[in-house]
Amino acid sequence: MSNQKNQSEENLYKAFVGEATASLRLKGYAEKAEKEGYPQMAKLFRAISAAEEIHALKHLRILRIIKSTQENLQDSFESETRISEGVYPDFLRVAIDEGHKAAEVSFSQARDAEEVHGKLYKNAIDHMLDETETDYYVCPVCGYVHAGEPTEDCPVCNVGPDKFLKVA
Ligand SMILES: [Fe+2]
Ligand SMILES: [Fe+2]
Numbered sequence: 001m002s003n004q005k006n007q008s009e010e011n012l013y014k015a016f017v018g019e020a021t022a023s024l025r026l027k028g029y030a031e032k033a034e035k036e037g038y039p040q041m042a043k044l045f046r047a048i049s050a051a052e053e054i055h056a057l058k059h060l061r062i063l064r065i066i067k068s069t070q071e072n073l074q075d076s077f078e079s080e081t082r083i084s085e086g087v088y089p090d091f092l093r094v095a096i097d098e099g100h101k102a103a104e105v106s107f108s109q110a111r112d113a114e115e116v117h118g119k120l121y122k123n124a125i126d127h128m129l130d131e132t133e134t135d136y137y138v139c140p141v142c143g144y145v146h147a148g149e150p151t152e153d154c155p156v157c158n159v160g161p162d163k164f165l166k167v168a
Contacts, residue, residue: 012059019056023049073125080118084111109142112156116144123147137164 026049033042060066067075088111095103120136137146142157150161 009063012063016056016059016063019052019059023052023056026052070125070128073121073128077118077121077125080114080121084114084118088114109144109156113139113143113145116156120145120147136167138167139163140165 026045030042030045030049033039033045066072088107092104092107092111095101095107134147135149137148137150138144139146139154139157139159140163141159142154144154144156146164149166150164153160154164
């Protein structure tokens, strides 16, 4: 019996990863359909993407990967640090070795943005009980996140402050 449950836990994780990936892939397909002049197909991709996201979140909740907000902040901080200091620098070296320019730019911008994400988490952990309200803005090109309304170009990819997306 317990073995069966273990298998299901493993399957839940696989299903979570599969659905989360599919949801994002479909967003990419929708973008492409939009560019190719198929707005109806784009809508369909976005609808199924939203549905796969619901599945992914359901599997995730059952897995109990989500803990208290304090633990989730700590976990997110550690994961950003691991990624920006370990994973992306390694990926970046390989991309440079192989002369894969697009991967190099994507990894380098992501690494820089992740470093800032880590700082934002650290700051949030230190000020979790403060009453101050801050709006966050995301750079649509590189994923850099700015606390407060941006007035200058993105420090990672130089896109203008007017292009930033305000997070609800
Ligand atoms: Fe990040
Ligand atoms: Fe950017």
